[in-house]
Amino acid sequence: MAAAAAPPGLGLTLEPVLREAVAALDRAGVGESLAAALGAVRSSLAAAGGPAALGERERALFGAFLRSLVRAPGAALPEGVWQRCFLEGPPGLVFCVLLEALGSTGSGLDPREVVGVLEQFLQEGRLSALLWEVCQQQAQAGCPELQDALLNKIVCLPEHVSNKLQGKNPPVFLPQNYFPLLGDAVLQVLEKISDSLRGGLDCSISFVSHVLGKVCIHGRQKEILGVLVTRLTDLTKSDCMWQRICWRLVECVPDRWMEAVVLGFVQRAPGADTLSRLLGNLVVKNKKAQFVVTQKMLLLQYGHTTAVLQNLLGYLSLDGLRRTLLLRVLQELLETWSSSSAVKHSPAEQQLYISKAILICLSHLKEPEIDSCRHELLMSMMEGMKCHLDSSLPQLQRLGMVVAESISLKINTEGPVLKFEYEEDDETRELKSLLVQTPSFFVVPSLPDDESEKEGAALPLVPESSEKSHTAVPVMPDEELDAELDSDDDLLPYDMSEDKELKIKAPVYIRDCIEVLTGSRSEDVDKWEATVKALESLVRKNPAATREVSVELAKILLHLEEKTCIEGFVDLRQRAQVAVLTTDPIPVAEYLTSQFYSLNYSLRQRMDILDVLVLAAQELSCPKFHGNTKHSRAQKPCIQLPLGSDSSKDWRKIVDERIKSKTRRFSMGQSHVELVSCPNEFNSVAGYFFFPLIQHFDRPLTTFDLLGEDHLVLGRLVHTLAILMYLAVNTVAVTAMGKALLEFVWVLRFHTDSYVRQGLLSCISSLLLSVPMDRILADMTEELLETQSWLGDVMEKDPDGDCRRLALQNLLLMENLKKKLEAVPS
């Protein structure tokens, strides 16, 4: 187009001028003549109608001219004039020559001078001229290799310059400055394209798309899209032409760079409707983009913020064609959410991410769409709820509950809705807020507001409505009223010193307690309550009497159900159980451990058994109680294990703390205050606590299958074993226990429940801390080495963060042991 438009004969005038100039340069002649030659080139170029008017031959000649220009020693060149030659020449050619010059190591222009020209080149907006030039060539099928090379040079300019100048490049070449500049250039070109399209001329945008794609894949999305997205958001608001240009710009990005571009747009678009304007139906037209949007960003990655998710899914919901994708996405998300394997094996963060995505999808669903997939939604809800509730991690359980509630809310427009009881926290509140359609602009749920509102609502205990209700604030009687003859002074009170709190007389003998607790006289609720409350101290005060009936008492307590609502009943019962177990450890431990594996107990009871064993073991092994009176021990059990599912956390905390204190001791030497020494009562009985528990775990009963469904109890069992192992430090049985435990851990090491794995890792920690080093080395070197490699695996690959942390801790412990060992032998 350009060459054809040039009047014939003009080329003839430029050609000799160029030849003359090249010759002058080759002569490296005197400044005067060179300046004249260069001046002639400039004026005839201008006369020819600018660089766009050059024909192929002239371009080649001009290239030769520029190349000799850069080869010429800088000092010889007339200052100011030679730079203009570059800035006025055809931008593509100039850019290539300059970068070649920068790349070559030979003599000629100083690299700093070349960079100086490049800087001017950028600042005078020649970059957009360059892009525009390529776009025009492309419309008439230019040379792809050349364009590729050019593309490379444009995108990698900061690196080239920086390489040459060893980092001392001018600020404009710093990526954070260069890419916004490039973005501006792209915008200018797009404007030109828009103009020429409006003028009815064809134009190719693909080179610009390539530039965009390559910049994005180089990780400069922030810089370039920061400029582009803001500007394009404005431009596309009301102009269809601009929308089409923008769609085309993204569509023409080659597949290999598509992901980076789409990701950049999704992250940076200020809202779903803007994103929809910018991308159009890209996801429908482009397979790669579809994969990125509907699969990769939702199912494979999980680091994106909620706002990005909202953008993405909002974008899918804003067009009929894309809505089918939205439904498909929801289906796939639900598949993942309701897959028990995913729930078991993927990290909690990812599950949170998927739950969020599901809730956002649900918020976009319309009534007819819900109708069409109500059954599928219901099925996935049931399935997913089950596997989430099966999980032993409270966070996952809660996620399951929130999502299931939300699905049920959506599919049961009338009729009862699923409702779980759980404590609301920030996470659940955020999740629930996602179910409400956010306006299409950026709305980050304002949590603090919600909270203050809640607090405000929780404060007053005042009835809300009722026309004449009053707050329960006493109306202070007036002073005058007081002075009235209104007084009770003529009435003399009787002695009321006997008016004390009513106490039910609790039984004084253990056998009476048994009678009350097993008695069928339901009337004596008060007595029963008093007995439950008094039992622990009674047991502690009468060890001999307790021993006579210890197993019977343990049995009664294990089966004791809450008859009336006593405050802290579970705690009272547990303390009594612990008291019985510590008073007569061997038979009671034998009884409890045998019951753990017998038929017809609820999971709760089995976990109670574990709790009691741990607390008693702790008490027996804890030296600080000796010397204190038995009574004070009764009031202050050494560690209050809270009940319910939270206790696992505390177990771990305890173990962690112990590990920490122990580790410190290794590295800092003996800084601990020595406790009063006394015999460890746990020494003689540790085996009775430990071995029966570890023996039967792999034999399923009809109602109890540790290796199957009841993995929550297995998790608790494993944690219990870890604590027992830790408490058995310095006992005789410790080595045998360690060996058994190591085997046990080895069998279960690939268990799918992360809570169980955490327990196993705690077991290893306890073992390393409790078993004497020489015994470890003598009896279980091989197992330990195997364990070490397993730990390494866990540390790298386990999806659960806590597991990875524990594994690392264990490896550090091993390392410490090794160091200590190295220090000792001398």
Place this chain on the structure above:
Amino acid sequence: MEKFSAPMALPPPDPQFVLRGTSAAVHTLHFSCGGPEPDIPLLFSGSENGFIHVWNLKTHRVDSALDGHGRKSVYCVETMGGKDRLLSQGRDQRICLWDLAEGRTSVTDSVFTEHVGFCRCSLLKVAQGRWLMAMAARSLEEVQILELPSKTSVCTLKPEVGAKLGMPMCLKLWQLNCGSQPVLLAGYEDGSVVLWNVSMGKVLSKLICHQEPVMSLDFDSEKAKGISGSSEKVLSIWSLNEQQNLQVYKTHELVNAGVSDITIRPDKKILATGGWDHRIRIFGWKKLKPLAVLDYHTATVHCVSFSDHSIPRERLLAAGSKDQRISVWSIYAET
């Protein structure tokens, strides 16, 4: 708690006498001692085995035992006008009207309440031979007002939808003076006391007095002040201002939780409470000054009642308990 026990304080008195023989827990008591001289002072007691015993207070013996509630617990007994007409309410969901004149012991009429709770009905004489009776109705939150003896329904008091008051637990029907509008005070399961305008069937005022169900309340229309107790450790005293608004006046903390009955003596000088802690407590009504703690029973005290003797110094206090005994006391009778 304030310490009122001065060093010189007298020990609390023993019961004047004790009535035994109901052979079941006593749930309600009612005196009839106001009659002129030849009349024998009587005490009616209703017990868990469904019998109403008529105690002769001269001989301290049972005169007669009335069986009209199918052996289901009787939890409210009132006389209507004189000792010859009696009203009783039982767990058989019936309210019976008795004719006891000339030695008869027959049920003349009965009302089927269909109420499954144990909210005592409240009786108010509006004219000679005409009474209004408030009772908990079949529907859970409702109170029904009937005219007796015609048994015509006057109105039904329904809380607003969504008020969530729960069942009515205790009722007190009163009017400021003869001929003025009857008003009902009702204590509800959610701990609130509601003032109802009976003729309009509208809530005049509502006050949350307790966190637990209101077990009992009594009201002094002269001072426009009332008192209520619940299963908590607190007595709540509230007042009614001229705009018919209930306001908390003060609260009084008890040593033990649970108040099953509260009665203000007809002369409004003292009041008695029966507690789950087996004790009867006496307070001065004006300032709620604690006066005495009567510790005699060995189980929950279910009811306390003051006698209507016309001669003040003969006045008695009776308390019925789960331990099947009725203790009768003479306390502050001189003042």
